[in-house]
Amino acid sequence: MPEEGPPDGVEGQAPDVPEVGGRGAEVDATAGRRGSAVLVAVAALVAGALVSGVVLGFRATGLVLGAGLVVVAVVRLTGSTRAAGPLAVRSRAVDAAVVLVLAVALVLLSLLTPGGEPRV
Numbered sequence: 001m002p003e004e005g006p007p008d009g010v011e012g013q014a015p016d017v018p019e020v021g022g023r024g025a026e027v028d029a030t031a032g033r034r035g036s037a038v039l040v041a042v043a044a045l046v047a048g049a050l051v052s053g054v055v056l057g058f059r060a061t062g063l064v065l066g067a068g069l070v071v072v073a074v075v076r077l078t079g080s081t082r083a084a085g086p087l088a089v090r091s092r093a094v095d096a097a098v099v100l101v102l103a104v105a106l107v108l109l110s111l112l113t114p115g116g117e118p119r120v
Contacts, residue, residue, distance in 0.1 A: 038085035042072070062110020069103035 045068040053061035072087060077096040081088045089095055 038087055042068075042087075057115075059110045059113070059115075062106050062113075066103045066107035066110065069099050069106065073099040073103065 045065070049061045049064040049068070052064050073096045076084050076087055076099065077092055081092075084095075087095065090098075
């Protein structure tokens, strides 16, 4: 039975692996912290909206979420891509436009829906 060695016949050397280039090639040590901060801020916004929904009704929840989406759109439009963290999906203009359309729709729906007072 023949001995199996490295595929290229050279012992102790790793096979040549091409380096991957592009956007993900450079690693930023603070990127994970920035992304976490953005996600924590969004989670705090959602938690605040849920509390306002329990205390004030669904109309307040829609207004809080809509205001938060406007803030997210402004941050995405004016801030850098790195500052936006995981909110940066497409180009700045497209991301901001989509979030603003969602914010306006959410605010309009919360204002036009009858009721909205808490039942507590």
